[in-house]
Amino acid sequence: MRGAALVATLALLPPLIGFHPYYVYVLSTAFLFATLATAWNLLAYGGQISFGHAAFFGLGAYGAALTSLAGVSPWAAIAAGGAVAVAGALLIGAAAARLGGAALALATLAYAELWRGIAQNWTAVSGGGAGLVGIPPLPTLAAVPLDLTRGHTGSYYVSLAVLAAALGVFGLMTRSRLGLALRAVREAADRAALLGIRPITWKLASFALSALLTGLAGGLYVHMVRVVEPDLVFGRFFSIVPLVMAMFGGLHSVLGPTLAALGLHLFSELLLHPVAPALHQLPYAVALIVVILYLPGGLASLAKAPRD
Amino acid sequence: MPLSTLMQTLVSGVMLGCLYAFVALGFAMILGISHSLNLAHGEIVTLGGYIGYGLWAGSGLHPLLLIPVAAAALLPLAFLWHWMLDRLPAPRALPSLALTFGWALLLQALMRVLWPGPHRLISSPSLGASTRFGWVTLNHGRAVVALAALGAIGALWLAVTRTRWGRAIRATGLDRDAAALAGINVYAATRITLVLAMALSGAAGVLLATTHYVYPTAGVELTLLAIVLTIWAGVGRLLTVLLAGLLLGIAESLTVAISGPAWREPVIACLLLASLLARPPVD
Amino acid sequence: MLDVRSVSVAFGGLRALRSVEVAIADREIVGLLGPNGSGKTTLFNVVSGLVRPAAGEVWFGGVRITGLAPWKIARLGIGRTFQIARPFPRMSVFDNVLAGVTFGARPASRRIDRAREVDRLLATVGLAEKASARASTLSLGETKRLELAIALSTRPTLLLLDELASGLSPKGREEVIRFYARLRERGLTIFAIEHSLAVLNEVSDRVLLLDQGAVVAEGPPRAVFASRELRAAYLGDE
Numbered sequence: 119m120r121g122a123a124l125v126a127t128l129a130l131l132p133p134l135i136g137f138h139p140y141y142v143y144v145l146s147t148a149f150l151f152a153t154l155a156t157a158w159n160l161l162a163y164g165g166q167i168s169f170g171h172a173a174f175f176g177l178g179a180y181g182a183a184l185t186s187l188a189g190v191s192p193w194a195a196i197a198a199g200g201a202v203a204v205a206g207a208l209l210i211g212a213a214a215a216r217l218g219g220a221a222l223a224l225a226t227l228a229y230a231e232l233w234r235g236i237a238q239n240w241t242a243v244s245g246g247g248a249g250l251v252g253i254p255p256l257p258t259l260a261a262v263p264l265d266l267t268r269g270h271t272g273s274y275y276v277s278l279a280v281l282a283a284a285l286g287v288f289g290l291m292t293r294s295r296l297g298l299a300l301r302a303v304r305e306a307a308d309r310a311a312l313l314g315i316r317p318i319t320w321k322l323a324s325f326a327l328s329a330l331l332t333g334l335a336g337g338l339y340v341h342m343v344r345v346v347e348p349d350l351v352f353g354r355f356f357s358i359v360p361l362v363m364a365m366f367g368g369l370h371s372v373l374g375p376t377l378a379a380l381g382l383h384l385f386s387e388l389l390l391h392p393v394a395p396a397l398h399q400l401p402y403a404v405a406l407i408v409v410i411l412y413l414p415g416g417l418a419s420l421a422k423a424p425r426d
Numbered sequence: 427m428p429l430s431t432l433m434q435t436l437v438s439g440v441m442l443g444c445l446y447a448f449v450a451l452g453f454a455m456i457l458g459i460s461h462s463l464n465l466a467h468g469e470i471v472t473l474g475g476y477i478g479y480g481l482w483a484g485s486g487l488h489p490l491l492l493i494p495v496a497a498a499a500l501l502p503l504a505f506l507w508h509w510m511l512d513r514l515p516a517p518r519a520l521p522s523l524a525l526t527f528g529w530a531l532l533l534q535a536l537m538r539v540l541w542p543g544p545h546r547l548i549s550s551p552s553l554g555a556s557t558r559f560g561w562v563t564l565n566h567g568r569a570v571v572a573l574a575a576l577g578a579i580g581a582l583w584l585a586v587t588r589t590r591w592g593r594a595i596r597a598t599g600l601d602r603d604a605a606a607l608a609g610i611n612v613y614a615a616t617r618i619t620l621v622l623a624m625a626l627s628g629a630a631g632v633l634l635a636t637t638h639y640v641y642p643t644a645g646v647e648l649t650l651l652a653i654v655l656t657i658w659a660g661v662g663r664l665l666t667v668l669l670a671g672l673l674l675g676i677a678e679s680l681t682v683a684i685s686g687p688a689w690r691e692p693v694i695a696c697l698l699l700a701s702l703l704a705r706p707p708v709d
Numbered sequence: 710m711l712d713v714r715s716v717s718v719a720f721g722g723l724r725a726l727r728s729v730e731v732a733i734a735d736r737e738i739v740g741l742l743g744p745n746g747s748g749k750t751t752l753f754n755v756v757s758g759l760v761r762p763a764a765g766e767v768w769f770g771g772v773r774i775t776g777l778a779p780w781k782i783a784r785l786g787i788g789r790t791f792q793i794a795r796p797f798p799r800m801s802v803f804d805n806v807l808a809g810v811t812f813g814a815r816p817a818s819r820r821i822d823r824a825r826e827v828d829r830l831l832a833t834v835g836l837a838e839k840a841s842a843r844a845s846t847l848s849l850g851e852t853k854r855l856e857l858a859i860a861l862s863t864r865p866t867l868l869l870l871d872e873l874a875s876g877l878s879p880k881g882r883e884e885v886i887r888f889y890a891r892l893r894e895r896g897l898t899i900f901a902i903e904h905s906l907a908v909l910n911e912v913s914d915r916v917l918l919l920d921q922g923a924v925v926a927e928g929p930p931r932a933v934f935a936s937r938e939l940r941a942a943y944l945g946d947e
Contacts, residue, residue, distance in 0.1 A: 167520060169527060213703060220463060220519035221706035224653065227465075228698040231650065235692025295811055302808045305797040311779040312757060312789065314812035314863050354646065358531060365524065396542070400535050406528030410521055411513050 129278055133271040141388075142270045146342070148383040149277040150335050154356070155363035155375035156284040157331035160291060162369050164324045165304030167219070170226030171332055171360050173210070173233045176352035178203040178333025180237060180244060183253050183346045192256055196337035203333020204326045206233070211325035215318050227357065234352035249347030256341050273342045280338060281376070284331045289372055291327070300324055332360075355399065362406045368418020378405075378417060427683065430561040435683045436676060437562050441572040443675025445633060446651055447668045448575035451582065452627035453652035454659065454667050457707070458599040459619040460511050462522030466529035467627065467652050468645025469537070474500055474631020475640040476537060479546045489548050489636050490570065493629045500628035504620040511616075530645065537642040545639035553636055571633045576668075578626060583664050595619050647691060650698050657701040710735045710898050711756065711867055716765030718751055718922075725751045727922045728765065731900075733867075738889065738899040740909040740930060743919035744943050749902045750792065752919070753869045756900075757789050758782040769867065786814045788865030792872045792902075794856035798845035802855055805844050806830050806862045813863025827862070833891075834858045850881070857888075868892065870901040874908045886911045906934045918942060 133142050158171050181202030186195035214225045237244040244250070256272050291297045299320040302310035307317045340346045360375075363382060367374030382401055391398045409416060427435075453467040464470075478496045482489050514521045553567030586592035591614075597605040598615040606612045634640070634648075651674070658670035674697075681693060713731040717724065726748045733739050743749050754760040756767055758779035766775045774782050788809075796805045806827045810816060817823050831837045834854040839847065847855060853873075860868060874885040882905065889912035892899060903909050909916055909930040916933045918926040920942035926933050933939060 167524075169523065213699075217702065217706055219517075220523050221702055223520060223523050224463070225699055225702045228650065228695045228702065231646070231695035232692050232699060235689070235695055239688050239692065298804060298808055298811060301800055301804065302797055305799055306795065308759070308779070309795050309797065310808065312759075312783050313809040313859070314780050314783040314814070315808065316778070316780040354531070358527060361524070361527070394539075396539050397535055399531055403528045403531035403535065407525060407532070410525040410528070411510060414515070414521075 126282075130275075133274050139270045142274050144384065144387045146270065146274040146277040147387070148380050149274075149281040150339055150342075151359055151363060151383050152376040152379035153277070153281045153284045153335045154332055154360040155367065155379045156281070156288050157328045157335070158360035159364040159367075159369065159371075159375050160288055160331070161324050161328035162364060163291070163297065163304070164300035164321055165218070166321060166324065167223045167361075168226040168328075168357070169223040169361065170210075170228070170230030170357050171328075172352050172354065172356035173226065173230040174203040174207055174329040174332040175336040175339075175356040176230070176233055176237065176348070177206040177329075178336030179340045179346050179351040180250075181333065182337030183250050183340045184243070186253055186341065187250065192254055192341050196334055196341065199337030199340075200330045200333040203329040203336065207325040207329030208322060211322045212318075215321065230352055230354075230357050234348050237348035237352055244348065245346075247348060249345055249350070251345045253340050253344045253346065255344060256338075273338075276338060277342075280331075280334060285372065285376065287327065287331065292372065296320060296323055296327075358406070359402055362402045362409075364416075366405045366409050366416055368416030368421075371416070371418035374416055374418035374421075431683065433561045434563065435679045437564070438568070439676030439679030440672055441568045441675070442679060443672035444572035444575040444579075444668070445630075445637070445671075446655060446675050447671025448578060448626070449630045449634060449648055450652040450655040450667055450671060451579065451630070451664070452623040453649070454656045454661070454664065455619050455623040455626075456507070457656060458661055459595060459616050460518065460522075462511050462514070462518045463526065463653075464507075465523055465526040465649055466533055466645070467526075468648030468650075469530045469533035470500065470503060470624065470627045470645070471631040471634060471648050472640050472642070472645040473533060473537060474628030475548075475635035475644075476541050476546065476631075477628065478632030478635050479548050479640065480541075482548050482550065488552060489550050489632060490574070493574075493632045496632045497625035497628040500624045501621060504617070504624040507624070508617050508620050530649070534642045534645070541642070545641040546635065547639050548632070548636045550636065567636050571637055574633055575630075578629065579664065579668050582622070582626070586664060591615065591618060647694060650694050653707075654694065654698050654701055657698075657705055657707050661707055710737075710770060711900065712766075712768035713752070713756065714766045714768070716752075716755055716762045716767065718748075718755060718760060719763050725922050726755070726762070729919075729922070729924055731917060731924070733898060733900055736893070736896055736898055737915075738893060738901065738913045740913035740916040741900060741902045741919065742904065742909070742916055742933065742939070747919040747942065748922040749919055750871060751922075753789060753871060753900075753902070756782075756869060757787055780812075783809075783863050783865075784812075784814050786864065786866040787869065788813075788860040788863050788867070789869035790856045790860045790871050790873065792875075794852045796844040796847075796852060796855050796859060798843070800844055801840065802831065802836055802842050802844055802847070803827055803840040805855060806858050809859055809862025810864075813865075815864055830858045830861055833861070865897070867898045867900065870899060870903075872902050872904070874903055874905055882908060906930060909934075 132145060154171065158168060161168055178199035182195045182199030185198040186192050210226060210229045214222050217225055238247050256276060258272065299315050302315055303317045303320055311317060336351060363379040364375040366382065367378030382405055386398050386401045390401060413419065449471055453464055456462060456464045474496045477499050478489060478492050481492045481495055510525060511518065511522065553570060556563050556565040586595060594610045594615045595618065597610055598612045602612055655667055655670040655674060659666035678690065682690065711731065711733040713729055715728040715730055716726055717728055718726040729752060741749050751760060755762050758777055761776055766773055769785060769787060772785060774785065807823065810823050810826050817826060828837065831840055834857050836851060836854055836858065839851065844855060874882050877885060886908060913930055915928060916930045917924055918933050918938055925942065926936045926938040
């Protein structure tokens, strides 16, 4: 507990002690990716592996951008983005309810591609391939000093708060009825059904919760970068990154994905990007390949003593 | 739509379909032999296209002569894949999907570095001409591509159904353990299949690059196409892949002729989704 | 309480059950006998909702449950064990039982009451000190007892027990007999696949004999064990 308080205090510091705005920005995107990885892991907790979380990220991003451009407050717009993502998740979750494993993974992959195509072609709403620009920044908060809520600093604290919320939701989930049902469904759905668990209910619940967090992150993201394009937010990158981070950090573990996200993103942005900008996606590809071939349990399996 | 346009559309669709079927072959073969899904398939085909382009731009040789070279250049991937697939725990479908998702990203990054800038096309003058038969204009390049694809599919089908090692491959794909018990060298059968699959993918890439622009992320769509065709054909059926390819090629040509090219990609994604829901190829 | 009305099941061309009729009264303990492949487990699968019958109906407590999803049937109060125990291997023994306690029939609303109920059930089957172990680390006997606790966890009023006593030593068998007596005291209705006359004679009110998917004999255990039908079913004499 004391350790957690220490980490929380440390996390609050960077903008206060004069980190360069670029580093503050990189750290806030790292928190955003950690949120995505945690959200992805929440779906995986019930045994459902998604290769298309970009669908929920993009729906959240477009939902928030359109709402915000209509003149609604960005906070409400981000919430609206989350709601749009949930609707999109329930759609694919219900349609693919019979699918499991690789077939579900492929279905989610196709789903994200489908939304990317729709966003590219439905120009009247989405702005087409060029996307939407002129999205307002996050508003400052009247109650706190201006310097803490403005620009990169503001985004930093908001993304940190969203990450903390995501981790809190994940932690609560593992200890709740939802977590118990998902563990049972993940191990043996037919056996779980004989104990009164209706698998589809809980699978959809985890789809919705995972998409909600992902969509909120998407809404937050568009208010940080202030543009939205189909290839960006519905692109493969936002499908593969949470998957890599969660698998690298350890499926079903609470903190592993966050640590992996921070490590991989900071390595990619701070060390690799300045040297070889074209290769900044490479660490994710390599991490995924290495984890599948050499470390199926992810980093979390190193932290625990080997069991059975 | 006037009849002449319809005829022209159907002919284009058939030629496109032959190419699609050829592109899908490597994916279907790897799924058939090892029950693994190669999400990097499109990237491998694209890599073959880039290699073909590089050789053509460098040597000025006729593109068809470069096909064997591009095919051979991808052979190391066959051994790499074999080694990786052997490491995966059964059932392999899901881990192979994640593993090759990583490879797709890796190959895209590699191609972005090696061939930066504009999209590439093997625009050989020898393939550019066309001949008119009544209502229908036949582009030589597309016709050659279709014939080459047909030839390759036919040869492969004969090899797999008529030769001893072809039967070994089919037996291994149907039931690995039973094949091993029957004295079939399943390791060698897998290796031959992977070698053939990679070589065919490289060849398909060169043919593709003579009619379609290649770019680092061109493979994404090719992979989706390959999965759709494999689902339509059913796992382990080579000749039906051709039928599925023709169906898709004609459907695409008609769609494009009626509504323009914009909705192609979402339509393919939609087809994949619908096919998966109707008939998942793996559990 | 349980009414199976002319239920038939076919797998491909094989007729696994042919117009089976079973009526079990409240608090009755009925044994089910039959050689391998006679359809015993299929009958359990029909009652618990895993297999949909081709014809016929199943009624439970005045409700028609034919074709209902397994989770609904479980919540109506039917619990079962499998001959080969199937706990969730990577979950703790506690969580294995907590799942049914949480999602079964009439779950306690307070978390602490659910936890106490799990403790009680684990104590009943003698696994109290194994609560935090992973199910996959249990011995064969312990796994069997966990399977029982799981079956009881949904608060069933009807229990389908699949070969509780088979493969046990005479001492283990006596333990099982005592266990049946305790279940009877708790007012449970039981439908049990067992092969031992010693066990069935001790615990069951009557016995059904299945042969090739049909009920061929019914009555007190001794009578059924002495019947011509039993010899025919097991030895194949006509």
